[in-house]
Amino acid sequence: MTLAFSRRVRRVLALLCLAAAPAAHADIVIGQVAPFSGPQAVTGKAIRAGAKLWIDEVNAHGGIRGQRIKFVTRDDAQKPEETVRLVKELIAQDAPTALIGTVGTSNLEALKQDGVLEKSRVSMVGAISGATSILTARNMYPVKASYRDEVERLFLQLAETGRTRVGIVYQDDGLGRDALAGALDSAKAHGLTLVAQTGYARNTTEVAKPVEEMVRQKPDVIFLAATTAAAIEFTTRYQAAGGHAGLYGMSIIDVQALLKKLGPDRARGFAFSVVLPTDDRLDREVVRDYLRLSKDAKDAELSSRSLEGFIAAKALTKALERTGNFTPQALTELLDRGFETDVGGHRLTFGKGQMPSRFVDFALLGPGGRLVR
Known part of the structure; x- marks a missing residue:
């Protein structure tokens, strides 16, 4: 065998080995299907901005074990059928290791019913819902x-x-009905009287009937199991109609958006539950990280809801670091077995039958829009 022939053989063998081996520095794809248009766009954009903030930080420091993260998104306008179609499209076209931040109980329930996540063995970290149907679903993990x-x-x-x-x-929809069922149970347990209950169509801000009903019934307090745009519209119309009841909202309402739209005087007294650290909790590492990075990012889509996307992305990267194998199957197996992590003052527990978090607090908007606990 001549020396030249031997060199050619070695080069061919080296090329064959390179072709057979997985790319050492291929991107880790994380996908998000969420509303970036329509009434819930404010939430979808906020979650996306928060997730991107952490992903950009990870990439700026070399990625995960030398592999960068590629963040790809699709706009479902919060239509459940579009969510299913676009998740399937994203999985087929981009082969994501994981999904993050799909918004809406009905949208997530549509994915659950279709079974696309189980069939593909792709998991979603940071599913944006606290409904019982989602907390018990396979391959979906709220934070x-x-x-x-x-x-x-x-x-x-x-x-x-x-x-x-x-x-x-x-x-x-699934969100409101789950909250309503909880309200009925809690009212009975605490001796409260439900003087009126009225719904509005999902993915709309058609709240004329609820406003009329609440003005007529004159409750002491109105509990809004509503999304951001509808809550803002209800508050605006209710106050204009002379309503004076205290308003209590859920954590899904973007309080910064509500404050910006109503102004500090009209928003004063609005009370809400808190299920994630708020941006005034400087004793939490995750909040300090978020504030430092968001200040430098200057992203107009960042808001109070963005911290949920930020926490979800941080939890997801910690899980990927633990697997050391950036495949959907490896991540799903880890989350199924059980995975506990602290993202910087917010502890999470993933796994079959596990409640990811039990943290619930309460706050309201005080004078000048200041947060009061």
Whole structure:
């Protein structure tokens, strides 16, 4: 065998080995299907901005074990059928290792019913819902407490203040009905009277009927199991109609967006449950990280809801670091077996039958829009 021939053989063998081996520095793809248009766009954009903030930070420091993260997104306008179609499209076209931040109980329930995540063995960290149906779903992992836990904390607060006549305005879908069921149970447990309950169509801000009903019934307090745009619209119309009841919202409402739209005077007294560290909790590492990075990012889409996307992305990267094998199967197996992590003052527990978090607090908007606990 000549020396030249031997060199050619070695080069061919080296090329064959390179072709057969996985790319050492291929991107880790993380996908998000969420509403970036329509009434819930404010939430989808906020979650995306928060997730991107942490992903950009990881990439700026070399990625995960030398592999960068590629963040790909699709806009479902919060239509469940579009969510299913676009998740399937994203999985087929981009082969993501994981998904993150799909918004809406009905959208997530559509994915659950279709079974696309189980069939593909792709998991979603940071599913944006606290409904019981999602907390018990396979391959879906929220990063916060349940809606039932939120409602219980809010109604306990009402019982302690002696405000017993409660009206409920709820989004007529899985989100609202789950919160309504929790409200019925909590009201009974704490001796509260539900004087009115009325719904509005999901993915709309059609709240004229709820406003009329609450003005007529004159409750002490109105509990809004509503999304951000609908809550803002209800508050605006209710106050314009002369309504004076205290307003209590769930954590899904973007309080910064509400404050910006209504102004500090009209928003004063708006109370809400808190299921994630708020941006005034400087004792939490995750909050300090978020504030430092968001200040430098200057992203107009960052808001109070963005911290949920930030926490979800941080938890997801910690899970990927643990696997050391950036495949959907490896991540899903880890999360199924059980994975506990602390993202910087917010502890999470993933696994079959596990509640990811039990943290629920309560706050309200005080003078000048200041957060009061």
